[in-house]
Amino acid sequence: MPRKGKKSFQVNEKQLGYLMVLPAILIILAVIIWPIGQSMYNSLFDYRLNDPERSQTMLSSEVDLERYIDNHFFLEGTLEDVLETAEGEPWQEEAESAIGGISEYHEQLRNEDEVAERYETVEEMVNSFEVVADQDLKYASIDSDLSESYEEALLNAQDLMNEQAVDADEEDESLFMDASSQIGAVDRALLSSNFIGLSHYTNYFQDSRMWQSLANTFIFTGISVALELFLGLMIALVIHRAFIGRGVVRAAVLIPWAIPTAVSAMMWRYLLDGQSGVIAHYLEQLNLIGDSSTMLSTAIGGMSSVILADVWKTTPYMALLILAGLQTINYGLYEAAEVDGANKLQRFFFITIPMLKSTILVALLFRTLDAFRVFDLIYVLTGGGPANATEVISVYAYTTLFSQQNFGGGSALSVIVFLCIALISIIFIKLIGSDLFEGKTGNS
Amino acid sequence: MNKKAGLGFYIFLGIFVFVIMFPFIWVFLTSLKPLDEIYYSFAWFTTDPSLNSYVSALTTRPLMTYMANSIIVSSLTTIIAIAVASMAAYALTRLPIKFKGTILGLVLASAMFPPIAIISPIFNLINDLGLRNSYPGLIIPYMTISMPLAVWILSTFFKKIPFELEESAKLDGASPFQTYRKIIFPLAAPGIFTTAILVFIAAWNEYLFALTINTQDSARTIPVGISMYQSQYTVPWGDITAATVIVTIPIVVLVLIFQRRIVAGLTSGSVKE
Structure with missing residues (x-):
């Protein structure tokens, strides 16, 4: 039975009742029900805090922009040096196609929706040595096929560098080894989905x-x-x-x-x-x-x-x-x-x-x-x-x-x-x- | 209350109380022994009592900091939980709202949750909020244990207050909120106080969240702090027993003063009256 109050703004018993239960219910939802749902969700992923490639749950492929931008910057320079060294060598063509592939995929990556949105912001932060703490800014999801072919191209180039390093003189060897490790670092910024379904349970x-x-x-x-x-x-x-x-x-x-x-x-x-x-x-x-x-x-x-x-x-x-x-x-x-x-x-x-x-x-x-x-x-x-x-x-x-x-x-x-x-x-x-x-x- | 208590009964009672208290008695006696006696003798009383273990317990680890942290975290948890839960319990027992059964079911289910099932998302949440090693970093997860407990016990107490009082307040023109504040709350005060003690003890004793979230020594609470006295190679029993005595004192005082209330609170949910 709603009571008619003197003031125009007055809640009746029922409304007051809901209002009084609400805070308790919200707290219970926030600190108990939501976390248990989250635990169930997390259990479907190969999710490990101590492994940067799996330190979050990813339904699709993602790129760790902070890591990617930081390492790609060095890689670009190194690869140019590699191209110069390769000039006139028998493996020049191979090097050009491998390195060209990398820059092509890099451009494609930059055109991905979420990457395009965040790239410059993150780049600025990386250049001024800021840590990107905001997870939504740091990680951008990308097309899984692109991520896969990009990783393949990177691995190809890495193999080539490792091969060349074997017979090279000391100076070139260190250049090739640098290139190889930088390619590896860029590769590690490309994260493939760690969704594994019920594998943990089985x-x-x-x-x-x-x-x-x-x-x-x-x-x-x-x-x-x-x-x-x-x-x-x-x-x-x-x-x-x-x-x-x-x-x-x-x-x-x-x-x-x-x-x-x-x-x-x-x-x-x-x-x-x-x-x-x-x-x-x-x-x-x-x-x-x-x-x-x-x-x-x-x-x-x-x-x-x-x-x-x-x-x-x-x-x-x-x-x-x-x-x-x-x-x-x-x-x-x-x-x-x-x-x-x-x-x-x-x-x-x-x-x-x-x-x-x-x-x-x-x-x-x-x-x-x-x-x-x-x-x-x-x-x-x-x-x-x-x-x-x-x-x-x-x-x-x-x-x-x-x-x-x-x-x-x-x-x-x-x-x-x-x-x-x-x-x-x-x-x-x-x-x-x-x-x-x-x-x-x-x-x- | 039918049977007379004879001599045999008191002997049984004496043995019963002694068995329960024995660990405390022994720990207390150990805390007064000099170090070499702790490790090599099982004599009950030392001939050479000393307070060295107490001094060592207080200086090797910040026991008083643990104590202060525990008091602050448990008190704030209790205040917040009681404020929110008393409103909810009032609405659930005395106002004409729907879904009462569903809501109480949710509360009861929440009370049954294993903390381990929510620890990792809570850990991530507190970490992302930058609240690790702070008081709110423990108070937020402590809502998981205190809120369902408080709503559950308070509902029992609120239910016992006669409905006629509310009716007459209503007739006198009091709004529902006024009725709650002026009539119900004062009448329910003993029940609220009892619930507060139980919530306080529950927060005081919590271990898992405190262990994972507050890992800095300066932010640790008593249960975790006590378990840190051991090192990899030695277990300093003198320090541990002395520290145990010190941290048990507040609880003993609380129990001695409020034992009737605690029993009333513990049994309120399980016994039909």
Whole structure:
């Protein structure tokens, strides 16, 4: 029901509503939805930050104008010198046709729409030693056929120069070698499309390291979440009563949850260290492990370590959520069941568990997703080692992205993480049903 | 609240609290030991306590800079996220707009996103904007974790405020925005505050974005800074334990003061009331 305001310019409730949601939606679109789309797009390219010829995604052939203009300037001069030297030599004709081909293609390149637009601006910048930071100015897309024939012509000329350099005297040799390397530099400014479709995905589906890291992720998630749920439920059932010192227990439970995972991972690295780690030391004394270095230097030890650290950090949180769920159960139900002759076990399975179902599922959903996305715990505690035994998919994706600077492959891996997460969420949300939204959308 | 707590229960409770706190206790005890004892002895208490590790932790790396960076980035993230999210949550729970389910679904889906799936485009974006090693360079990506979290929890809190109050404000001629500012916001203040604490902790603990975007020591935050104490060949446990104690103190204080609120916030989304 729109309200009639006194002023002529007044928004009604509905409009105000949209206006108030808008900023949040725009932010979510800008920093979450757009980047995931971008990751998917990038994963279709052979895109590597550390290789100038593939340092961006290119659907068609492109020319790096900054590089091209800079190198072409020197090449022109050198090639003129080559022509002079070639005069009267048996290979004069060959040289003329090769070099003529290059200048012909150069002219064609300059007439390409995007090149013609930007050439002079970039040339001016290059001449005044400015860095061309604007990517739209620096790269111009060109016709793929032209790029291919130009590159062919350049390679021909380069071959000729290399051939001549073999028999030439010292002075000519250095001229030919210069020409050859300058041709190479111009050639590297011509970039062919690095679109490779789904090749990254097909490669990773045959990559044992990918399967290993995916398996590690599932093992870590499955075992740690199961342990957390079991221990959390037990603890919640025990402390669900009146006692003195609730505040102390609550604080003790919250602190591990609240400290940064990286800090707790660092603490566990110390506690489990083969030489100075007190927990590793006690485990050895109790004969639970053969040697105190087992925890961080063997495959099983490493996986146990990360699971132990995760269980320590999040079981209390799980217990807290379940405890809150327990507190909402009407005590009358238990009394009624007792009157009807239900024993303790029956009361647990037929009252407690069904009443806790939605609490447990929601807690499980968020814990499973958190465990599946795990990065900092493993990156800091074991670094994925020993020998990749604890490398989860997020760590593998991170290494590919930022250590190898392979943004195409790394994006493909991160999209795989995303798809797994989406699948897990859908399964859980199907199980939970509409409860997740209950009490949020108002009267609707 | 039916069962009486007996002696056995308190023994269990004592063991439970001790097991949870043991890593902290041990780290604290280690931080007071002289260096040679850290590496060669498993004695609980040192006979020769010293603060050398603390001095070393504060001088070998700019721990206080990390701390300041963390405080600034987390606070600004919290303020921005709460301001934007509280408006959205208000509209989603109390104003007659369409697509509420869709929007909440989008928010929930965003909360489930793995950060690794968006890190490379965000890295490129921040790099192109020239914001690496700056505060905005972290605050922008931190919206990805804080915004969905804040909208989600705030919606629960806003829903609990009785609708009658709004009706009577409306009858008195208040505009919807006035109702929000004068009636709902003050009533929702405890819920907003609780959400703010949770958002602050989430931003404080973030690791992946901080690791990749702010690579200069002067711009690092605590989680990343702590993991930088190790070098290739030696692990200075004395420094690390002392630094851990120092950076854990603010969180412990926060938890001790606001524990009731934190529990209320954590459980609000998962328990039906």
